[in-house]
Amino acid sequence: MNIYVVIAAVILLGLTGYAVYLLWQVRRQTQQQQTRLAELEQVMSEQKVKRVNSIRILAQGVLNEELTPTEAAIRITALLDILGEGGRAREQHVALYKLADETLHIPRMEDWRALDKQAKRRYDKERLASEAKYQEFILDSAKRLAKFELSAAAE
Numbered sequence: 001m002n003i004y005v006v007i008a009a010v011i012l013l014g015l016t017g018y019a020v021y022l023l024w025q026v027r028r029q030t031q032q033q034q035t036r037l038a039e040l041e042q043v044m045s046e047q048k049v050k051r052v053n054s055i056r057i058l059a060q061g062v063l064n065e066e067l068t069p070t071e072a073a074i075r076i077t078a079l080l081d082i083l084g085e086g087g088r089a090r091e092q093h094v095a096l097y098k099l100a101d102e103t104l105h106i107p108r109m110e111d112w113r114a115l116d117k118q119a120k121r122r123y124d125k126e127r128l129a130s131e132a133k134y135q136e137f138i139l140d141s142a143k144r145l146a147k148f149e150l151s152a153a154a155e
Contacts, residue, residue: 095137
């Protein structure tokens with residue numbers, strides 16, 4: 001037998017083995033990616049459920065007068081936007097978005113605590129005026145959002 005044929009066969013066998021090894025690695029990586037993707041989709045689904053429940057709880061808080069309409073509007077509109085419902089929700093819950101936009105400049109948390117009493121009263125007066133302007137519409141939105149479901153487009 002010719003030595004060149006033997007060398008060629010050994011090289012061919014080595015290359016075949018290497019190709020099989022690479023194919024095995026690609027399949028393993030594909031399976032790992034699919035597993036990670038499924039896990040991420042599960043986490044995202046759970047997060048969506050939590051956000052939907054948060055919207056319902058916030059809306060119920062407005063209806064039960066446990067939460068100011070301003071606080072609920074800011075939180076609910078943020079959650080709706082995160083869920084991908086922003087465009088549709090802006091049409092259906094105009095008053096919530098308007099209230100949130102009108103009161104977003106009011107200081108919160110540490111900034112609120114740092115204000116003097118006069119500034120707090122001025123901001124409260126402004127907030128209450130905005131809430132009164134949209135009160136009827138906000139209650140209507142809260143009733144609908146207490147039963148909120150994701151649209152097919154956002155799922």
